Amino acid sequence: MSLTPKLLKDAQIKLNNTHNPVFMPQFGFGTAANADELEINKEAIKVAVRDAGIRCIDTARFYGGGKIEYAVGEAIEELIKEKVVTREELFITTKIWPNQWNKAQESLDKSLKALKLDYVDLLLQHWPICFLEIVNPATGELYGTPHDEKTGKPLYDETGDYITTYKQMDAIYNSPNNTKVRAIGVSNYAVSQLERVLADDTIKTKPSILQVELNPQLNQEELVKFCTKNGIVVIGYSPLGSTGAPILKLPEVNEIAKAHDITAYDVIVSWFIKKNLAVIPRSLNLQRVAKMKYYYDLTDDEVAKIDQIGIDKPYRHIDEDFTAILPGFTGRVKTENK
Ligand SMILES: NC(=O)C1=CN([C@@H]2O[C@H](COP(=O)(O)OP(=O)(O)OC[C@H]3O[C@@H](n4cnc5c(N)ncnc54)[C@H](O)[C@@H]3O)[C@@H](O)[C@H]2O)C=CC1
Numbered sequence: 001m002s003l004t005p006k007l008l009k010d011a012q013i014k015l016n017n018t019h020n021p022v023f024m025p026q027f028g029f030g031t032a033a034n035a036d037e038l039e040i041n042k043e044a045i046k047v048a049v050r051d052a053g054i055r056c057i058d059t060a061r062f063y064g065g066g067k068i069e070y071a072v073g074e075a076i077e078e079l080i081k082e083k084v085v086t087r088e089e090l091f092i093t094t095k096i097w098p099n100q101w102n103k104a105q106e107s108l109d110k111s112l113k114a115l116k117l118d119y120v121d122l123l124l125q126h127w128p129i130c131f132l133e134i135v136n137p138a139t140g141e142l143y144g145t146p147h148d149e150k151t152g153k154p155l156y157d158e159t160g161d162y163i164t165t166y167k168q169m170d171a172i173y174n175s176p177n178n179t180k181v182r183a184i185g186v187s188n189y190a191v192s193q194l195e196r197v198l199a200d201d202t203i204k205t206k207p208s209i210l211q212v213e214l215n216p217q218l219n220q221e222e223l224v225k226f227c228t229k230n231g232i233v234v235i236g237y238s239p240l241g242s243t244g245a246p247i248l249k250l251p252e253v254n255e256i257a258k259a260h261d262i263t264a265y266d267v268i269v270s271w272f273i274k275k276n277l278a279v280i281p282r283s284l285n286l287q288r289v290a291k292m293k294y295y296y297d298l299t300d301d302e303v304a305k306i307d308q309i310g311i312d313k314p315y316r317h318i319d320e321d322f323t324a325i326l327p328g329f330t331g332r333v334k335t336e337n338k
């Protein structure tokens, strides 16, 4: 049976923040590209906004070897100059990486400079982790993910407490002169870590957002239930299973796609929208990006069938060595010093 396409740009979620009301598009464009993909990423963002009508861009200080925010900034500047959008129509998210866990203000200011913006719509703590600040002598920049040269182990700052980053973000957000951040949230937190933030009376504004890996193989049922109960909106990252898009090869997803004559990609995006989750896929294929416009109303049975994939055989795609200290992660994949 064919389904009527619905416009993604009309799907918005209200964030539970303590200042002015903030609405976030449910669909955003991911930008976790490599350092040698900056130009094409800039082009992809322009196509996403101009041709597909996407208004939400997810970026981070860490992406593109610390350079992607410059490409995002150039794309936004050109889109505004070309009168495709106004700044107010866009929703820009950036994140604080754990190598600046104790320098939220500095990290935000660097992001704003690179993005050529006066404010971001959403600022996230990227990971509940504290790294040592170590300068790479070759570049003069901080290592994003520092490792001990002898043991190859990630170098955490043992004096650090991950909640410090969120407390600093809370202070920025609630400072009487704040014009730089419209909403704050966290990423890669587990239920126990969210509980700690919610129970902390020194924190004025609880996270509006939790951004975590979420896809049919990792449906994060427990986290989503907890967030829904506590008014936290969930954004699913790596919705396609990250590089190579393995989720699009799952037979259950392809069966549903075939039944409606839509693509496996359409099925995944529609699954998120139906579940009231936000989603931020990435692509550098300009033809594909231009088509990121629609979602479809899947049936409850179809949603349940996709949910079952992760219940039967859960699998986490983003599980790097530095994540081994976190609840639910194993630290399976080795990350080099970068
Ligand atoms: N907060 C966090 O720690 C994290 C956040 N993110 C954010 O989430 C975004 C999305 O996650 P990613 O890991 O980048 O991966 P993703 O799950 O969006 O998959 C990207 C891959 O899918 C391919 N792809 C996209 N559309 C396709 C289509 N229609 N057909 C076939 N292949 C297709 C792309 O070429 C790429 O290889 C990131 O770009 C980043 O903005 C990602 C990882 C961690």
Ligand SMILES: O=C1O[C@H](CO)[C@@H](O)[C@@H]1O
Pocket (backbone or CB within 6 Å): 032, 060, 126, 318, 320
């Ligand atoms: O956002 C992120 O992207 C990388 C992997 O793609 C991950 O380490 C980080 O959280």
